[in-house]
Amino acid sequence: MDDVARPGAGEPLHSSAGAMRAPVQRRSxxxxxxxxxxxxxxxxxxxxxxxxxxxxxxxxxxxxxxxxxxxxxxxxxxxxxxxxxxxxxxxxxxxxxxxxxxxxxxxxxxxxxxxxxxxxxxxxxxxxxxxxxxxxxxxxxxxxxxxxxxxxxxxxxxxxLSRYLAPQVYQSLFDGSRQAEIQTQRKRLTVFFSDIKNFTASTAQWQPEEVTLLLNSYFAEMSQIAAEYGATLDKFIGDAIVIFFGDPHSLGPRRDALQCVRMAVAMQRRMQDLQRRWRSMDISKTFEIRIGINSGFCDVGNFGSALRMEYTIIGREVNLAARLEQAAEPGEILISSETYALVRGEILADAREPLLAKGFAEPIAIYAVDKAAMEGDGDASIIRCDRPGLRMDIDLGRLTGAERTQAAVQIRKALVSLEALPDAAAVPEPAAADAADVSLPEHMAGLDLALGLSRAMGLNPLYVSMLRRFQQSHQETIARIRQALEDGELKTAELLSHSLRGVAGQIGATRVPHDAEALEQALGGSQPREAIDGRLAALEVSLGELIAALHAGLPPEAAAP
CATH class of the missing domain: 3.40.50.2300 (Response regulator)
Incomplete structure (x- = not known):
């Protein structure tokens, strides 16, 4: 970017804390x-x-x-x-x-x-x-x-990867409306520059980790506001932020400019909150930001090479926004006459002495956004608590109606957890098949033992356990189906038959699944009661024979110790 770069306020440090622990494998x-x-x-x-x-x-x-x-x-x-x-x-x-x-x-x-x-x-x-x-x-x-x-x-x-791109650019790449190729266009944009006044000099004696923490908390807050106003966040330069409105999406030149100035006002208000937060962290410096905004035609798009490109903006109007930011007082927003012409009637601003800026031959007409617009709403909408073991920071003014509802739910959950007594009740483990070897008979009427055993993964104990469960749980199934029919609950009778069919098929039963399916089809097809009764009678016979065979053929259960 032309003549606007400034030294960084400290680069993030790479951790060398030693080898990381191997992650614990969590079961799905x-x-x-x-x-x-x-x-x-x-x-x-x-x-x-x-x-x-x-x-x-x-x-x-x-x-x-x-x-x-x-x-x-x-x-x-x-x-x-x-x-x-x-x-x-x-x-x-x-x-x-x-x-x-x-x-x-x-x-x-x-x-x-x-x-x-x-x-x-x-x-x-x-x-x-x-x-x-x-x-x-x-x-x-x-x-x-x-x-x-x-x-x-x-x-x-x-x-x-999306964190390295403006959200609008990331989305346009993923939805196919933009391609990653060298291409620019000339568009009317509103450009925003900001930085923290004297940040580098004020933090010169700090540890790099302290500078990084402070700067990242500032960037996080400002980026959130930019996203709320639909801005395209171009880049961070040291402690400076470059933002623009009008590409890849635009609301029109006037509304783009209004959104940009309103965003700047919101950022100045947020700085009051950050100052209070930093003071609570024993950071005595009073940091303030200065902001410059200009509107005009810029070149915007992908600049660079086939190996590395950057989506950004260049041009005279970009440099003018940077000059306005450098000329602003701490806590001030300076806008150009072009921007003021777009927001007049919506934003109060006072004319200032024309600015003589490097790279511009003529004095530049500028305006300062009214200070009253940047005054915070007081602490009534902010709830804070910061003590050992408890930290709460709620800004009601930033929450939408839906977000307030979600916040209330989370707070109620936290309250329930605080008030509830510890629950030490152990959750019982699912019943497991006996690990001891179990012998199966060579033949059992109504069962294909080889098929059933294969469906139990060849595990005799598991298969025998399934057979015992079937024997115990389905002795009353016919009576339950008959009662459902007497009560006119055909759907209940159909579900009982369907469930019986699935379990009988799982254990390798030969006749019961077919008879259960026939009854299920008769019930689902609204056949006459005589036909349903006939299907039920056939199922009663095959199920009774299977349960009798299980009773006679299953090996005895091991006695409890």
């Missing part, structure tokens, strides 16, 4: 949302050795767990559940920004293309049909966790 968190207890047990047992597992028995509960902390990194979601089915859970997850990017794998006994398409259209990542094949499930969970981790790494990298 998997959330299972499944209404059937046996399937939940199977999935928890299958996944808990590799992942941190949480489980919910209903859609509403699963939704609450997904939006709570810690959030899952992948969700296994059953489709057919009472009250809130998996499709509705998926809709709610997709609408919530906290959960929209969590990969979801649907688990269901439904097998039609339409059902699968519906889930994928809602945003599901994948679809696994019941009975669940453990190798397929484990492979897909691992695959989607890796893809999600890669996506997060790419997002984190892009966010880090």
């Amino acid at each position: 968190r998997v959330l299972i949302v499944e209404d059937t207890a046996d399937i939940r047990y199977f999935l928890e047992t299958l996944l808990k050795d590799q992942y941190e597992v949480a489980a919910a028995s209903a859609g509403e509960t699963g939704l609450q767990m997904a939006t709570g902390e810690p959030r899952p990194e992948i969700i296994l979601l059953d489709v057919m559940m009472p009250d809130m089915d998996g499709y509705e859970v998926m809709r709610q997850l997709a609408k919530d920004p906290r959960t929209a990017e969590i990969p979801v794998i649907f688990l269901t006994a439904l097998g039609s293309v339409a059902d699968e398409q519906k889930g994928l259209d809602l945003g599901a990542t994948d679809y696994i049909t019941k009975p669940i094949s453990p190798p397929i499930l484990l492979a897909r969970v691992r695959l989607h966790l890796e893809r999600s981790a890669n996506a997060r790494r790419l997002k984190d990298l892009s966010e880090q």
Whole structure:
């Protein structure tokens, strides 16, 4: 930039504190949302050795767990559940920004293309049909966790890179409206320069770390204000800031100029807050900023080479803004006559003696923004508390209505945590299969033992545990279905049959899944009651025979010590 660079106020130091500790490997968190207890047990047992597992028995509960902390990194979601089915859970997850990017794998006994398409259209990542094949499930969970981790790494990298660019430039590169190529254009801009008066001399005896801390806190506050007013932050030069309005987005010359001057006023007000904060840190220096603003035609775009380029502005009007800043008194905003012509009627300003500036042959007409506009609103809107263990700094004037609501929620949470007694109750671990070796019979009526064992990853104890759970939990299923039919609750009867089909298929049952599916189809197709009763009778026979075979054929449970 022409004749405007100034020495820096101290470069950040590179830490040499020694070798960093190796990061602790954290296990990924998997959330299972499944209404059937046996399937939940199977999935928890299958996944808990590799992942941190949480489980919910209903859609509403699963939704609450997904939006709570810690959030899952992948969700296994059953489709057919009472009250809130998996499709509705998926809709709610997709609408919530906290959960929209969590990969979801649907688990269901439904097998039609339409059902699968519906889930994928809602945003599901994948679809696994019941009975669940453990190798397929484990492979897909691992695959989607890796893809999600890669996506997060790419997002984190892009966010880090975005800090080296103005937000508008970063966004225009990502949405394709701007290309990273050497290209400039001439546009009417409003240019802003500011610096801290005598900052370098005042901090000459400080340690570099102290200078860096102070300067970065200042830059953070000023950058936030610039973002709020839609400015393009060009660069930091030592303790100086260069900002402009009008590219890559413009509200028109007049509104760009108004936004720029209003931003400058907000920055001067914020300096009052910073001064109070610095005094509380025993920094006795009274730092004040001076600001210069000018409007006019500049060259703006990418300058540099194919290897390294910079998005910036050059031209006479840029240099004039720098000269105005250098001529301003501490705490003052000087604007050119061109800027004043654009903001007149909205901004109060007083004419000053024309400025004789280096590089300009003629005196420059200038105006000083009215000091009253920069007076703070007092402390009524600021809440502060700074003591050991407690630091609070709330500026009500900076918060929007939605932000105030969020702040109130966070404060209430903190209050609850402060008032609550420590909760030392231990969370019970999921039940695990007995690690001891268990012998299976060679044959059991109604079961394909080889198929069921393979679905239990070849683990005899896990398979026997699943069979025992099936035997104990489904002895009353037929009675529950019949009662639902008597009460006219066809949907409840259909869900009971659907759940039975999924569990029976998981353990390798031969007849029960087919009979349960036939009943489910009869209920879903609103067939006559006689047809439904016939399907139910067939299921009652096959289920009864299977439970009897399990009772007779399962090895006895080990006695408790």
